[in-house]
Amino acid sequence: MDNAARPIPIRPRDYKSEIKPVWCPGCGDFAVLNAITKALAFLELPREDVSFITGIGCSSRIAAYTSVYGFHGVHGRALALASGLKAARPDLTVLVAGGDGDGLSIGGNHFIHACRRNMDMTYIIMDNEVYGMTKGQASPTTAPDWADSKLTPQGTGIRPFQPAGLALTAGASFIARGFTGDPNGLARMLVEAIEHKGFSFVQALSPCPTFRPEQMEWKHQVRGFEQETTSDPIEAVQRIQADDGMSTGVIFRRQYPVFQPGGKSGDCMLESIESEFLI
């Protein structure tokens, strides 16, 4: 491809598509979209070299609102699809996004294995502690006593996942928590995440004004972590455990071996394999 003839889009809006989001007014996901486009513009990544893979749910619609390559797949499997793409096409910058239900419930197995596999990609969970697309059910990050869903009228009675802690124990090499009330901070975090070699996990606290209107108060509860980013998993786990889940920042960063299969010479001939069958 002729790189010289290709203008690099440098404005965030160049990374947006013409499609109008399905999101409700006030939804935090708009800010995630803005943060992503800002990060891509900052990194000056050619649109065609970025692939944005998502699952199913309100937040997973985000791929269609960008102008990079994308895949809006099935519920919970975005990380698997992205892992196949990255395995086959290591040259691409791979972004993955979805909601807390998509990533931690139906896609929970893929999440822990993607952390462990540590392929070079960035995964954003847009966490609003609720299933929005299906009209307000509890997710794996919902508090046990949230009783506003008809599906679990007494609340789930189950303690929620702590996504950052889960990512840490599963082996993620970059773990951050951002907030949609601070899109510039989130964009900076995403720049770091994309530049990090390995699996980068970013939990974006993204309020749902429709089914969790009380989350509009998050802007008064969220604050930055006092400590700097650590590369010590013990320290990171203590920090995550001691926190109420509302502190933001890059919590953990460490270089682990990156999984990238293949890459051998590829000069094999079919004849040499067929000769194995010859008696």
Add this chain to the structure above:
Amino acid sequence: MNSAQACDISLAITGSGGAGTITAGELLLSLAGKNGCFGMMRRSFGPQIRGGEAAALVRISHTPVECMNDHFDLLLALDWRNADRFAEEIRLHPGSLIIADPAAGQIPDSIAGLGVDIIEVPMKKLAKEIPAGRPNMIALGLLAHWLGFCSDEAARLITEVFGRKGEEIVNGSQAAFRQGFTEPLIVEAREARPRPEPGEPAFTGARWHFNGNQGCGLGALRGGIRFAAAYPITPASDLLEWLAPRLEQFGGSLVQAEDELASINMVIGASYGGIASMTATSGPGFALMTEAMGLAVASEIPAVVINVMRGGPSTGIPTKSEQVDLNMAIYGLHGDAPHLVLGALDHADCILTTEWSVRLAEALQTVAIVLSDQNLAQSTVLIPEPEYELPPIKSRAIADPDENYQRYQETRSGVSPMAIPGTAGSTYVADGLEHTESGKPSTAAADHAKQLDKRLRKVEDFDYGPHWADIRGEGETAIVTWGSTTAAVREAASRLAARGDRVKVIALRLLLPASPDKLAAELEGVSRVLIVEQSHSAQFHRYLRAYYDIKAMTHTLARPGPQPLTPGEIVDQVEQWS
């Protein structure tokens, strides 16, 4: 044994797991190849991981064979500990020869009572006298002598198999083979009995030695597969293990995924990236993949899924064969999801069918399901080098850079050029949501109808050419079958032909889309049709009823596993119908 049998011998080597029956069987088959014969070998195992029982079921013939015979002419038992376990699998007849070790104890009444011929050889004792000698290599020598083989190539074959285990094992195995080959007990026994004569090989060209899983693997490589993702499952694991290092030799890779849901989604991701991709699994794993196969159909991403069928439902009988995932392959996808289903008919056909499936999936940008089964996958054949010619098929249509690119653009064929990530200007979002021509999500009836028509048209209007079925012979009676039962049907047809009953064999390779007109043309002048399959609920018969108009009188031979259908069963069915 009379001279007619001499050219076609079925034998079984049984023993406890770890006794080396399978190794002995494989070496015997290779040696048969070196002696100008053809043959096949099936492995039979119990469910145990280690220990338990194992049997090598070997058929050696002067003409190519693709299925096991009805009875066994020879049983070599290293011990009798699992004789009952194999009783229904290794059917003996009064003329069968038994080679047994007297130290292994009494021959079970169920076998001795058949009036079989017995040769006793102290295999264990003979092996003990040789450093690193093992009874299975004594047994190999005995059988090679009995079959009249020249032993010249045996030492080299043994070195190939045991080379990794070191010189002592190689030397011990070679010495044990020689001991068995020259053992006076077998030499005298052979001279005293009618015996197989090697004769002149009918075919002197190149012979191939491979199992169905390897055949599918080779077909995949020939078709251009360069990425695979998979989760281990019996009996597909050996296919994946064969493929993994070879894909790397081609610059590709195989990723072991966390489950089958991940495997199929990884395949879709890699294929979206422009690389021809596949997975292989068996029934339970295939069931897990069906949702994402719908995604591949809707988003028009080529993907090849090989289902090596096993006994079901549920965990079923993982080590045995059945043709029971036809329903799931044909009807298992949600929504109106046109896709391809192909069935491999025999070992050589595993290569052809898989290569064709890859090429079709790539050309038509859809899912191609390849149905193989344990019967093909885990049996080894020794056959003439397979030769075939597929009609030319266009490779995946790739879009040029285009600012006005529409991924799902309406075209006459229904196939729209695909933009590969990295191509400037043609960025798009692939979607499982119904979409417009540009890929924008849409719930409009017109968009839905347009895309449904497009996805159906590209699959249904394609000219698949002559490979939709494999058709042999002519006759007023036709046998319609598919998959691995084809070999037994063909052999039944040749037995019937030998006695003057002409039978036409139609084995369907392309199952979806169906070819009702082509089958109707082939059934012109046929007055009765026997439908043969290995399924308790007659899935194939029901499939034929759903998609084809068969005017002739029909009859069904549908029985479940775990034992494969034999030619004799099919001959009986045809004769009883008269």
